[in-house]
Amino acid sequence: MKWLLLGVNGQVGHELQRYISTMGECLAPTRQQLDLSDGDAVTQYLAEHRPAMVVNAAAYTAVDKAEDEVDLATALNADLPRLLASYCAQHNALLVHYSSDYVYPGNGDHAWQEEDVTGPLSVYGQSKLAGDTAIQGSGCDHLIFRTSWVYSARGHNFMKTMLRLGKEKQQLAIVGDQIGVPTPARLIAEVTAQAIHRYQQNPAIKGLYHLAPRGQTSWHGFACEIFDQARAHGLELSIVRDRVSAIPTAEYPTPATRPLNSRLDLSRLEQTLDIRLPDWRSQLSLTLSEHLG
Secondary structure (H helix, E strand, O other), X not given: XXXXXXXXXXXXXXXXHHHOHHHOEEEOOOOOXXXXXXXXXXXXXXXXXXXXXXXXXXXXXXXOHHHOOHHHHHHHHHHHHHHHHHHHHHHOOXXXXXXXXXXXXXXXXXXXXXXXXXXXXXXXXXXXXXXXXXXXXXXXXXXXXXXXXXXXXXXXXXXXXXXXXXHHOOOEEEEOOOEEOOEEHHHHHHHHHHXXXXXXXXXXXXXXXXXXXXXXXXXXHHHHHHHHHHHHOOOOOOOOHHHEEEEOHHHOOOOOOOOOEOOEOOHHHHHHHOOOOOEHHHHHHHHHHHHHO
């Protein structure tokens, strides 16, 4: 089987190439080789290579910049998925796509279910929802995974920023009223591979799923756990836990509004794949071990 991976240089794309590279001939053009904001170029590439599966890990993820770069965010997060879905519908190909907790309105304290009413608070969230909607309305077979707070041992992310600041700073203030779950790119790739195998056995499992570890925390809680585990791994830090203060979102204004509630109900994915997703703390430990060597 020939399959196409978009976003190979990103956190999720890098892990995906590692986990599903055995599924056949993998096409993995970089953005330098294929401009994903150029619909004509993408259409030509698809027509030339005719992949039987498309895994779209490419996205515009600069949440605050998206407030100003609406056209680019829309091109990558909405127009590209729409184009890929159209191709997959016409050629009976599977489309695997990644979405975000930012499509939900972020109110309350319940865990969002896949069928809950959406209500994105930012341009980024709106563009991601538009991509989801385009795929769902295209008629193509698809697996959409909505995830949250993605990080990994490579690239730019919250974990690596905290490790750097933990060495440099003796005091930090971190937002404590946004609640969600940190999700390592490695887990996303691992579960994606399982889901694709299950789909190949039973295409009826196609659809929308939440994909994240179990548990919940705040950005403040995530930061404190990073520092605690980093020390346990032998890393020397300047910061100490009682100098890491929790502040409300109102004290850390950003151009894009963040959801306060990013909890995701994982029942559908666990039941479909017959798995129990791991706790976020254990996943952090694995990712730190990989990063610190």
